[in-house]
Amino acid sequence: MLQQFGFTQYESQVYQSLITVDHPLDATGIVKLSGVPRSKVYEVLHRLSEKGMILETTIEKKRLYTALPIESTIKKLKADFENNLEQLKKAPIKKAPSDDRVWTLKDNQSIQSLLKELLQKAEHSIFLSGWADDLLQYLPILEEKYDAGIHINIHVIGELSTKIPSVSTLIPDEQHANLERSRIMIVDDQEMLFAGIEEANWQAIRTQSRPLVKFFTEFFYHDVALTEITQKYRDTIMKDKNIRDVLLNLRY
Known part of the structure; x- marks a missing residue:
């Protein structure tokens, strides 16, 4: 009767023997009705x-x-269950150890799906770099996270x-013809995804x-810095061939 609520078989047998009679029992009577060995009955009681x-x-x-009346038993078990649930909610959760392995992934659809999943899990911060037409699909998630108070760059x-x-916005022109498409994402300063095109x-x-x-993360700030420098000093940079060639060889 009570085993499904975490009681032992002997405890269930003793309780059932007491609840099925209309008068109190001593240990001898409990042994006869429950089938619990005499050597165990006092421990169970x-x-x-x-x-x-x-x-x-x-x-x-x-x-x-005598047994606690059945209605009282039902209320007690329900209250105990709800209390256990509350204690479970408050129990500290151990964080999974950091996985410092480097995983590779191919196929654009798979990469996009994983990137969206990681964005959804972000709790504190997101750094995201890429091309406008590519980042557009992630914008609803990013703005939802921004509204939730998460720091977005x-x-x-x-x-x-x-x-x-x-x-930070870089408007490409003919001078940036060699820029390669890529994505960088860093979530909560704990996990990153970098995607690029190869062959x-x-x-x-x-x-x-x-x-x-x-x-x-530093690479992300490197891109931001290059963008700000290019935008602010564009005329000077583009007139100086040596500076222009070096700068345009760098990835944004």
């Missing part, structure tokens, strides 16, 4: 008493037992209309490796 499942009394030096090549304020096919790496996460 003690556990049931500690759990509040039986009532006890002593009459003329004789110890008698975007570096985009091309025009991208968004309410997110932290956007006309998208390929990506994903990792939680601290050195690589730090490197690509």
Whole structure:
């Protein structure tokens, strides 16, 4: 009867023997009705008493037992279950250890799906770099995360209309013909994904490796810095062939 609620078989048998009679029983009577060995019955009765499942009394030096009424038992079990749920909710959760392996992934659709999944999991910060027409599909997630108070930084090549304020924009011209398409994403300063095109096919790496996460975070700021420098000093840079050639060989 009670085993499905976490009680032992003997505890269930003793409770059932007491609930099915209309008078108290002593240990001998419980042994006869429940089938629990005499050597175990007092131990079982003690556990049931500690759990509040039986009532006890002593009459003329004789110890008698009766079961907690069934309606009271139902309310008690329900209250215990709900209390256990609350305790479970409050239990500290151990974070999974960081996976510092570098994983590779091919196929553009798979890369896009994984990137969206990682964006959805972001809790504190997102750094995202890419081309405007590519980043457009992630904009609803990014703006939803921004509304939720998550820090968003975007570096985009091309025009991208968004309410997110932290956007660095590079408008490419013929001088940037060699710019390669790529994506960089860093989530919560803990995980990064870098995707690029190799032999006309998208390929990506994903990792939680601290050195690589730090490197690509700095790489993101490198792109932002190059964009700001190019925009502010465009006329000077483009007139100086040596500076222009060096700068345009760098990836944004």
